[in-house]
Amino acid sequence: MQLDVLKETAKTEPGSYFVANYPPFSAWKPEHVSTALAALEGRSDVAGSVADGAAPLGLYLHIPFCRKRCKFCYFRVYTDKNSGDVDIYMDGLAREIALYKRCAALDGREFEFVYFGGGTPSFLSNDQLQRLIERINEHWRWDAAREVTFECEPGTLKLSKLRTIRRIGVTRLSLGIEHWDDDILEQNGRAHRSAEIGAAYAWAREVGFAQINVDLIAGMVGDDEAKWKLAVERTLALAPDSLTIYQMELPYNTEFTREQRQGGAVAVADWATKRRWVDYAFGQFEAAGYSVSSAYTLVKGAAADAAQRFVYRDSLWHGADMIGTGVASFSHLAGVHYQNLDQWERYLDACRAGELPLARALPISHDQRLIRELVLQLKLGRADADYFRRKFGVDIRERFADAWRSLEQEGYATAEDEGHRLTRGGLLRVDALLPRFFEPQFRDVRYT
Numbered sequence: 001m002q003l004d005v006l007k008e009t010a011k012t013e014p015g016s017y018f019v020a021n022y023p024p025f026s027a028w029k030p031e032h033v034s035t036a037l038a039a040l041e042g043r044s045d046v047a048g049s050v051a052d053g054a055a056p057l058g059l060y061l062h063i064p065f066c067r068k069r070c071k072f073c074y075f076r077v078y079t080d081k082n083s084g085d086v087d088i089y090m091d092g093l094a095r096e097i098a099l100y101k102r103c104a105a106l107d108g109r110e111f112e113f114v115y116f117g118g119g120t121p122s123f124l125s126n127d128q129l130q131r132l133i134e135r136i137n138e139h140w141r142w143d144a145a146r147e148v149t150f151e152c153e154p155g156t157l158k159l160s161k162l163r164t165i166r167r168i169g170v171t172r173l174s175l176g177i178e179h180w181d182d183d184i185l186e187q188n189g190r191a192h193r194s195a196e197i198g199a200a201y202a203w204a205r206e207v208g209f210a211q212i213n214v215d216l217i218a219g220m221v222g223d224d225e226a227k228w229k230l231a232v233e234r235t236l237a238l239a240p241d242s243l244t245i246y247q248m249e250l251p252y253n254t255e256f257t258r259e260q261r262q263g264g265a266v267a268v269a270d271w272a273t274k275r276r277w278v279d280y281a282f283g284q285f286e287a288a289g290y291s292v293s294s295a296y297t298l299v300k301g302a303a304a305d306a307a308q309r310f311v312y313r314d315s316l317w318h319g320a321d322m323i324g325t326g327v328a329s330f331s332h333l334a335g336v337h338y339q340n341l342d343q344w345e346r347y348l349d350a351c352r353a354g355e356l357p358l359a360r361a362l363p364i365s366h367d368q369r370l371i372r373e374l375v376l377q378l379k380l381g382r383a384d385a386d387y388f389r390r391k392f393g394v395d396i397r398e399r400f401a402d403a404w405r406s407l408e409q410e411g412y413a414t415a416e417d418e419g420h421r422l423t424r425g426g427l428l429r430v431d432a433l434l435p436r437f438f439e440p441q442f443r444d445v446r447y448t
């Protein structure tokens, strides 16, 4: 599906619209891997390389295991691995992270943020988690990190595991609730049920994380107005520090799109309905004292409160470097995007051979860095012209005058003294609005 055709009444057709990066992943190529390796060696003569030792550095660890594959999931995850396989993977991951210690571009730098994502990081046992951290700590420490996030699936948690997660330095726990209705959870292939959510949340509070985020998805198969309102009410009753709401989409290569191809009916609410439901949730949470901090997120109290910040997101959206480790992970370093090998054996073979497991890369131009930050920061609801003038020497109001004009005419943005602000309507459909800022060759590109 083209990214700019998501109209008010559009049905949820197969395809991805969520803009996670720029340029799109389909533009990343194996022939650019050598450029990524040169950037890691700290060579400033490579195309795209903008080595900046002052840029914040993050570490992403991909834990690609889940108890069950959700029917809407297109991530590289495994549901058939036993504990021996998990140990083998964790050995590869620890080797990969150790390899980065040799990279000149990382010399003397420390991680400001760490993110355990998946898959399901909480799938790991206490022992596996503890052993991984011990191996990593032989080379890297994150005592000084401003934030360590850990994604959890409620049904994988126990009090003892949450204590281990806290002990390894996690400050931000992210709990994938998605919905509270057991029939909806079942229809969408989720592994957990509502009873596990309450227990997991109570244990997490008992252990005492600096910040607990919970995720919901608006428009899961089987959802309706009443069930969504109840899900919002029950989530509000938890009083999380942060709430993230995604709008359900149907990426290619999922169980749902396979069912559709075989003639099955997959009833996902249309885009207008999903936006209305997210808007309802925003309103309920705002009335309870939360602030909207991005197109997907609400935080308790003032968004400026340091305890409620999301360092991982804000750093990436402002051009931080990030080393993505694990099978199929994405990285950005010194102006070069790259992605790891996405096949289990090939990824592990490379790590065991002492080679970084890179598959494809893309050095990005000064202008592409500007566009990348602009579209990602617009998800926060505002573009600050002064920030872009100082960082890129460009006045984004002039450079993108046509895009701003069209957004204003459509009622999705308003001009301010120092930039543009999205209206609530614009914020709720922000991903569909972003391609107008892209270079022409990427406007209709599939976002994978």
Ligand code: SF4
Binding pocket: 065, 066, 068, 069, 070, 072, 073, 074, 075, 077, 118, 119, 120, 153
């Ligand atoms: S829990 Fe997340 S990563 Fe795992 S199958 Fe479901 S959506 Fe995919």
